[in-house]
Amino acid sequence: MQDTDPATPRSQAERLAAWVRLEQTPGVGAVTAQRLLARFSTPQSIFSASHLALREIVSDSVARAVCEPMPDACAAYLDTVFDWLADPDHHLLTLDDPAFPPLLRELAMPPLLLYACGRVALLSAPAVAIVGSRNATGQGAANARAFASALSTAGLTIVSGLALGIDAAAHEGGLRGPGSTVAVTGTGADRIYPSRNEALARRIAQEGCVVSEYPLGSGPTPGNFPRRNRLISGMCCAVLVVEAAANSGSLITARLALDQGREVFAIPGSIHAPLAKGCHILIREGATLVDCVDDILIPLRVAPLATLARQPDSSASLHAAQRALLDALGYDPVGADALGALVGCDPAVLAGRLLALELAGHLERLPGGLFQRVKR
């Protein structure tokens, strides 16, 4: 294979094919790929190099694999890739592509390829990662949504991992503002995991961006997720941890972020709340405790929200009676009977008002017949 004019569709396809083939070559991991690229500059040059030249810097088995004709499996995979790329919303970014996320390119071992669905420009935008527990509490998810929405309103892109709980809430919040959201998945970009987030993933692919370093068709192998986490933090200038158990994956992401020189922020909670423990550990290790969005915007030198147009108060349109009910609720779980006694109204009327508030997203129904106000 020889270098051809990079401007023609054909030469562009050949360029991509060499990148994909490089990553699919047995024995070529991140370290070997780096070494080959450092010596031969492009994948196309690597595949036109002699066994002798290759043997100077890689093992004999890798040199042989590179010199062999393209295996059938690889050719078949390339067909899959080009079929997938026929959709104009699908993109394959190579490490040397100007659209490749600049912060990721600076990592010690960046991925060679990124498969992206949606607005690839978001991958180069100033971004904050929001991560946390899959088993988030209602308030934890509401906090993630509120912080994501406000940071996105301030122009920052919200990056997360499309998991249930905090991740999903962060993406939802990010979609509310101009910063939008990026989902970094641990599966191929053509697969959605978990399936409960399918509708969300479709929306992100349309309005934001879904990105993966894994080959198309890759399933949710457990080993993929820790590796994926280094992309989440690597793509961002800061990581916010919302709710995390001690020894959880979110802590690993946060520590990776510290190693990568990123700012790490964490939301505290009660010392009796298991999902606050991880955040507390991070704060003791040097993460910044966060009470409100400006605690993130100010250190990042983004204009604090007070100077931006305020979002309309979502409870402004409520009746006085509904508002009184919300005020009586507070932020701790309350039973309906206790609530009725507090606001002094008939159980049937109360049930109707509670339902209306729940549907409007102002409160959450908890196990045991309890209700809790959700601060958004």
Next chain:
Amino acid sequence: MQDTDPATPRSQAERLAAWVRLEQTPGVGAVTAQRLLARFSTPQSIFSASHLALREIVSDSVARAVCEPMPDACAAYLDTVFDWLADPDHHLLTLDDPAFPPLLRELAMPPLLLYACGRVALLSAPAVAIVGSRNATGQGAANARAFASALSTAGLTIVSGLALGIDAAAHEGGLRGPGSTVAVTGTGADRIYPSRNEALARRIAQEGCVVSEYPLGSGPTPGNFPRRNRLISGMCCAVLVVEAAANSGSLITARLALDQGREVFAIPGSIHAPLAKGCHILIREGATLVDCVDDILIPLRVAPLATLARQPDSSASLHAAQRALLDALGYDPVGADALGALVGCDPAVLAGRLLALELAGHLERLPGGLFQRVKR
């Protein structure tokens, strides 16, 4: 007045009288007192100095006041002091007394006198201050009590300000361990404020120590409390803030402690809890976030509690049914009806069990017919 043998009761009384008189002399504040003591060594020498010698370092009016015969009011106050000292549990510690708290003596402007009721040896023991809101939540007070009890068990004396809320809970917890507790009051040591803490103050005077820098009979003047706070932190190697609003007195105490080179610890909470705000501000300013007692003991190089004999579990003696009820309660407020549904028992039986648990201190009855488990 001339120096006499300090070993006789008479000479001891004359020595104390000169200290009291020095502090009562109009125009003699902390700075002037320091200057006079630096020049003349003892109050008795100050009062036998000539106007000319005094005039070299203090104003004419102060020199005159020192040279004048003792005013009647001062003589009357001395009678009050010696009457009070007739009780063997009452002590007047002068700055040069070996029993004067060593950490306080190192302050830039230490008090000249400390009036103390109880075990003055506690004033020189390794101590931790626990401070926080007068309007503490039930869980906040329980946290203060639990931390105080554990720190006292580890041998540390708990110092606080005898206020309602966190202070009172800290003293109660301190009394449970060998470290005991010291109450630093903003009134004279013969007066108790607030009156709701009268029983607690009497117990502290018997088992711990109540101490004040204010003359006997001094009432609760608002200005006394900030000045008193510098003694609370000054007497301790560390300050723990349990619940505090933003801009509250507890923050002033904690910042004083930082200025005095003390360790500052703070317990976090929900970002929606107003009384967590102050703790969060302190953590952002450099206070150490505390999840459990070992987070304090380890930095202070006191043996962590795991190596101490464990306190018996206070809930060990409960019936299985009571324990099930406690487990169902969790640490959030729950209504009796929701609780009945959770544990599946008759309302009358439930009411009886709740009352028993409340009397045993395992749960707290909140406004609105709610119950909350108290972690002790």
